[in-house]
Amino acid sequence: MTITNPITQANPQTKSKLWLAAIKPPMYTVAVIPISFGTAFAYFATGIFNLSVFLTFLLSAIAIIAWLNLTNDVFDADTGIDVNKHHSVVNLTGNKTLVFWIANIILLLGLGGIFLINWWQQDWTVLWLILASCFLGYTYQGPPFRLGYQGLGEIICFFTFGPMAIASSYYSQTQSFSGDSLIISSIIGISTSIILFCSHFHQIKDDLAAGKKSPIVRLGTKTGANVLIISVALVYILSTIFTFTGQLPQQCLLVWLSFPVAYQLINHVNQYHHQPEKIKNSKFIAVNFHFLSGILLCLGLWFS
Template identity: 40%
Template structure:
């Protein structure tokens, strides 16, 4: 595999005439070069005669991602990346935490409604993933991303139709459930969550390109979605209005926090590509080194919030089960800090965050159920 070096600006050099190398006739700032021997004095014949030339490969910035991904990736692995199955935990965790909070307050277990909401949420996440691929393809952010659904199926319009179909079906399920529960507050909260997803990635807004993806993600999956699911799963025919307790709101904040961490870490290996298309994510603005610092303190803040909420008895004592996930949190922090400059490794950071998100959500849900 080719070893790449950093972006540089070369104004002079020496290349043998007869070689099997591809060399651009002119170098410009931003060109990517692999080991190019440069002679300060081209008249030094003796030096030139004894110099052994090593392969060079010049590519403009827009081809960097293509060079990086030229290694063979099994098709099954590409399909797995395209499906993004672990990411669907962001649909299950808010729903399960909301259901657990509803059980704590009311003692209700509405299985059919839970299943309907789960399927609807999965369809909404499918819309988010597919439409994100479509609009990133339009801007060029996914031009050389092999696991992009658009690139794999070779059809932008087909992918967009599938995305819109998933959205319509998912929204239909959410509206039907809210109508059955006669809870207008829930549907308004869910509509707000979906709106956050739309302005995050869809034109003409594309607020993710302005670095607002994480706040939108926090609001959508935390206070909006988790609270809405709590209202729907804690509502029976005899109970129309369920109070929003501090337990529910604090639980939703923790869910939103861990979800946003997934999005933040998913950008580490995309910094150069995002910058090239004008996508100013937080990591583009901060750089990966400062980004690793943010991740470390975000993990600390997460468990500090959990501790404070437990000490002041907003969350039940049983929710301290979440501290069992601390080793996973430390794994995320140490892994990002160690590999934040290595694109081929930092790619896995978001999956470690998904693991933390899922385990933390499961522990929080269990704690709420036990408190009943």
């Protein structure tokens, strides 16, 4: 008896959609926003802006995100949690080893860009920060840690894409650290973690089968929807507080223009949190919220 793979038997149009979902173009905003925010805050605080450093850092960050996405597919294939995920790169190619080595080559290219920045400046601080961030990213799904399976992914995401990424991009511009930037980076850390949080709602069944204790598995979908409301509200509350304390310029109140997207996200999750087929696109609404709120904060810093 011959067993056919439904993915390989799919028509070209379906395959192209699966590949687009596997590449996840919208997800690369999680690299764009913290690097842009750290750079914009450095310009706001010091008046320093180096375009070459910014662009090199941005491309390197995108490469590192690609490495994370590809290796997550590889490590998830090891546990079997992605058995029903047709847009997994491993499932699409059928070659886990190839995907793993391509991911590592992309990582080396990304680290090469960071090395170049440090070589220009003869200061290796940013490289060490990025290596630490990569290690944290690896612990999310990589063996023997697999901390994401213990429900710690959002915490890792918060620190990696919040304080660590923003401190790195700020330092790459100024060769110094800023206490204010570390505090304010919590806004970006929260909005990034919201994306990962929303990605769990539709896959409770697969998570339970693989022994993954995601926050939604632990909390349930209804409580998870309430936690989401608090998390989204924190983005606006903290942005407003930091504006009134003078740590952010008044122009950063532009972030409130993203509220319609925030409302759309909250409303969608509250309505469909228990329906996997309808809730699965919530992470893309979360991406829109993260990107729009982050860009508006960056614009507020630049316009100030």
